[in-house]
Amino acid sequence: MTALAVTALTKSFGGLRVNTGVNLSVEEGERRLIIGPNGAGKTTLFNLITGELRPDSGSIRLFDRDVTAVASRKRAHLGMARTYQIITLFPHDTILRNAMLALLGLSPLRWNPWAALHRQSHLVDEAHAALARVGLDRIANRPLAETSYGEKRRVEIAMALAQNPKVLLLDEPFAGLSVDERRDVRQLLVTIPRDVTIVMIEHDMDTALDLADRITLLHFGEVIVEGTRAEVVAAPRTREVYLGD
Amino acid sequence: MNGRNLAIAAAIVALAAVPYVIGEPYYVNVASQILLYAIFALGLNVLVGYAGLVSLGHAGLFGVASYVVASVLAAGFGHAVAIAAALSIGLLFTAGFAALSLRATGISFIMITLALGEILWGLAYRWISLTNGDNGISVTSRPMPFGIALGSANAFYDMTLVIFLAAVGVSAIFVRSPFGATLCGTRDQARRMNALGYHVWMIRFGAFIFSGLLTCVAGILFVYYNKFISPQTLALTASAEALLMVISGGAGTLLGPIVGAGLVVIMKNVVSAYIVRWNFMLGAIFVAIVVLMPEGLVPGAVRLFRSAGRAMSRTKPAPEPTP
Numbered sequence: 268m269t270a271l272a273v274t275a276l277t278k279s280f281g282g283l284r285v286n287t288g289v290n291l292s293v294e295e296g297e298r299r300l301i302i303g304p305n306g307a308g309k310t311t312l313f314n315l316i317t318g319e320l321r322p323d324s325g326s327i328r329l330f331d332r333d334v335t336a337v338a339s340r341k342r343a344h345l346g347m348a349r350t351y352q353i354i355t356l357f358p359h360d361t362i363l364r365n366a367m368l369a370l371l372g373l374s375p376l377r378w379n380p381w382a383a384l385h386r387q388s389h390l391v392d393e394a395h396a397a398l399a400r401v402g403l404d405r406i407a408n409r410p411l412a413e414t415s416y417g418e419k420r421r422v423e424i425a426m427a428l429a430q431n432p433k434v435l436l437l438d439e440p441f442a443g444l445s446v447d448e449r450r451d452v453r454q455l456l457v458t459i460p461r462d463v464t465i466v467m468i469e470h471d472m473d474t475a476l477d478l479a480d481r482i483t484l485l486h487f488g489e490v491i492v493e494g495t496r497a498e499v500v501a502a503p504r505t506r507e508v509y510l511g512d
Numbered sequence: 513m514n515g516r517n518l519a520i521a522a523a524i525v526a527l528a529a530v531p532y533v534i535g536e537p538y539y540v541n542v543a544s545q546i547l548l549y550a551i552f553a554l555g556l557n558v559l560v561g562y563a564g565l566v567s568l569g570h571a572g573l574f575g576v577a578s579y580v581v582a583s584v585l586a587a588g589f590g591h592a593v594a595i596a597a598a599l600s601i602g603l604l605f606t607a608g609f610a611a612l613s614l615r616a617t618g619i620s621f622i623m624i625t626l627a628l629g630e631i632l633w634g635l636a637y638r639w640i641s642l643t644n645g646d647n648g649i650s651v652t653s654r655p656m657p658f659g660i661a662l663g664s665a666n667a668f669y670d671m672t673l674v675i676f677l678a679a680v681g682v683s684a685i686f687v688r689s690p691f692g693a694t695l696c697g698t699r700d701q702a703r704r705m706n707a708l709g710y711h712v713w714m715i716r717f718g719a720f721i722f723s724g725l726l727t728c729v730a731g732i733l734f735v736y737y738n739k740f741i742s743p744q745t746l747a748l749t750a751s752a753e754a755l756l757m758v759i760s761g762g763a764g765t766l767l768g769p770i771v772g773a774g775l776v777v778i779m780k781n782v783v784s785a786y787i788v789r790w791n792f793m794l795g796a797i798f799v800a801i802v803v804l805m806p807e808g809l810v811p812g813a814v815r816l817f818r819s820a821g822r823a824m825s826r827t828k829p830a831p832e833p834t835p
Contacts, residue, residue: 430709
């Protein structure tokens with residue numbers, strides 16, 4: 268079954284065409300890598316898929332349901348979760364609280380103005396479990412502002428995973444990480460079970476290539492090459508626009 | 513009973529004892545004013561401190577509640593009808609305020625609330641058939657809840673204290689609730705909140721309504737306290753004063769707006785009797801707060817207290833090194 272199907276998606280900012288007729292079909296459980304030079308329209312494509320931006324034309328289907336007109340926040344309830352290239356977390360709160368906000372987002376409890384949040388033990392336990400998954404449980408009560416960049420990246424991933432997404436969109440999960448941190452995050456991504464479909468934007472080819480089943484190459488907002496790892500690496504257009512021969 | 517509950521109980525006893533300690537009706541009235549303005553500041557703080565939305569039009573909502581009480585009483589209805597009408601019409605205006613101003617955030621939000629507040633002030637000033645214009649409307653009597661007369665300064669203080677404590681209690685519960693955490697989330701990272709599945713606009717709208725409720729309660733207390741309402745109450749300076757209470761005390765804290773309300777009311781009523789240019793004093797104090805404790809009096813004092821504590825422990829003589 269197709270988890271995510273993007274058809275003829277087009278988006279312009281004024282005269283700048285950022286995505287032009289993008290087609291993307293990601294199977295359930297697949298690991299899809301999206302590559303392309305700076306300004307290729309990768310993050311815009313993510314913003315269109317999650318609904319933070321509205322496309323000019325084209326459609327987006329999530330498990331055969333047309334979500335093109337569905338509000339961004341509702342797509343989270345339908346099983347879509349994302350991380351951001353630029354860390355987008357709650358700096359005043361603890362790591363645990365960040366994870367709890369991710370869980371609360373899909374719970375009807377979020378509208379409750381009288382219960383004490385810290386006494387919602389099932390939520391606290393789930394948040395601890397989500398953090399344990401990325402190896403941050405031991406520092407769960409540390410304020411986010413006092414954590415390292417690599418830890419923040421893992422909090423981003425933990426929050427997305429905490430929502431039990433069907434489709435997980437990772438926007439440059441290795442950006443700005445040290446070699447050791449990159450290895451840790453890579454290890455973490457490998458352990459995500461196959462019932463989660465992953466679409467990942469990444470520049471770091473060495474780390475990301477062997478995570479991917481299929482690769483899509485974007486250039487000036489268009490899909491240039493798509494195929495298996497070997498096919499895309501071998502394609503002459505890839506060398507031309509991306510690997511820079 | 514732990515230390516925190518003990519401190520709360522002690523504070524309540526101290527507040528209840530205020531009229532007996534002060535004695536003089538004038539100062540008891542000042543204390544009543546502090547409490548009712550503290551409710552107003554707590555309401556504004558929901559938006560300014562927890563939602564990160566600065567409103568410069570809240571005196572308009574405060575004034576609407578006051579005017580409705582005065583007008584309904586002047587039309588010959590009883591206190592219960594007047595208060596119910598003030599709350600419902602006040603909340604209706606709040607909803608309108610929210611619907612219009614929440615189209616924006618940041619500076620644009622401030623400008624829209626400012627404009628809406630000015631419109632209400634203009635109506636109060638110019639719609640003479642309804643508001644009696646500059647002459648205002650007088651209220652001849654205070655309500656008698658459970659048959660208790662509120663005519664005296666002490667009795668009015670006691671009632672204000674009860675409502676004040678309820679407002680603080682409700683605010684404390686709100687802040688610790690999932691919805692309160694959600695609201696802070698929309699302040700810090702609205703984009704992420706939306707991606708996590710939250711309805712950011714609706715959360716802000718709910719917070720605005722809660723803020724408006726506390727503001728209207730304070731407005732009702734104000735008109736009964738003063739027994740008079742005029743357009744001046746809705747002026748921009750009144751909105752700015754309320755904002756000053758929240759920011760000087762410490763936005764986003766429960767105690768901050770209460771301390772801020774105390775500061776502003778005391779400057780206005782007590783210090784003004786001794787210093788003609790009390791406005792200058794208030795400005796100077798505000799500048800001092802901004803320079804020394806930009807986060808506000810309450811968080812600033814906590815910070816100073818902590819660093820003083822650390823300095824104390826550092827100055828203790830170090831243990832002799834063992835060879």
